[in-house]
Amino acid sequence: MARQLRALHDEEMISTSAEARAAALQYVRVVTGSARPRPEHREVFEETVLQVAVATQALIDRMESIGEADAAAARREDGRSFDVAG
Numbered sequence: 001m002a003r004q005l006r007a008l009h010d011e012e013m014i015s016t017s018a019e020a021r022a023a024a025l026q027y028v029r030v031v032t033g034s035a036r037p038r039p040e041h042r043e044v045f046e047e048t049v050l051q052v053a054v055a056t057q058a059l060i061d062r063m064e065s066i067g068e069a070d071a072a073a074a075r076r077e078d079g080r081s082f083d084v085a086g
Contacts, residue, residue, distance in 0.1 A: 025053075
């Protein structure tokens with residue numbers, strides 16, 4: 001399964017919500033073994049896709065925030081950035 005999923009986040013790429021939803025849909029399809037759920041399962045299938053997409057986007061957003069904070073700290077340590085107010 002892992003080979004079928006593609007990474008949405010790397011050092012230079014920011015994921016969009018559409019990409020997060022597409023990844024969530026792919027994940028739910030693999031887990032359920034069904035590309036098209038039966039009509040009686042459609043609601044729970046779509047709800048799960050939405051929940052996974054939201055969680056995926058939150059993960060990527062938090063990783064980007066942490067990465068930006070780490071980069072700013074590294075610049076401060078290297079002396080490449082300074083606080084003019086201080």
